Amino acid sequence: MVPTTDMPKIAKTVQAALLVLAFVGAAAPQQLQAPASDPFQQRIGGVELNDQDVIDGIAMLSHISPLAVSVEHQLGPTISGDAPRPKTFTAAVAPGTVSEVLDGLCALDPTFTWEKNGNMVNAFPSSLPHDPNYFLNRTIDEMVLTDMPGAQEAVFKTVEHLPGPKEQIAIMQVGTSVSFARPWSTTLDGVTVREVFDLIARQLGPTYGWQLTGAKDFRIIAFHQGLSPNPSRSKKTQDRAPK
Secondary structure (H helix, E strand, C coil), rough: CCHHHHHHHHHHHHHCCCCCEEEECCCCCCCCCCCCCCCCCEECCCEEEECCCCHHHHHHHHCCCCCCCEECCCEECCCCCCCCCCCCCCEEEEEEEHHHHHHHHHCCCCCCEEEEEECCEEEEEECCCCCCCCHHHHHEEEEEEEEEEEEHHHHHHHHHHCCCCCEEEEECCCCCEEEEEEEEEEEEEEEEEHHHHHHHHCCCCCCCEEEEEEEEEEEEEECCCCCCCCCCHHHHHHHHHHC
């Protein structure tokens, strides 16, 4: 699992991480299969944030419902600078369906929005959905993947199919295996890069997702088996206070 507060720090520690770069050519509908019972209609008891951000709240939801979670963090302008950090809140989101609670979380911080793909929650900055030039919104008209052994190879093959200027992506492996149980072959038509990444996560397992972090000039993707919310920032401050 990858704590969400650690992700913006990756830019400063990237040389020490296991990174593989792909500089390839410009990006997607085969969606994830919808589960037999829609997890987004499951009723839950709500979510409480204690000086935590919206992504922490979405991570909490993934522990009480059969959801996979993928997060696109706000990217910094360059890898040498700090990426923007989400706002934190102390607030309670009322009980309701999973969809209603997700809506409530994003109402707290409208800079984030979400959409569903099968049992996957895709959370991303709300400024991005209608930007056709944004990397993960780009569409691949047709793509054939043959005997892909793992996520790394599938990601690089995906960006190779993008027309136009070369795109950059780096894979970061942080303890979670990114090898598929068996080689994966598929043909995809008219899919976005985001949808392909969701499918790649699904090949790793039903609760796998991914996080995109880094900067506009150096994007990093890490696959995970599940997200854990960060502890309260207030608690961290109290723990550091003199006794």
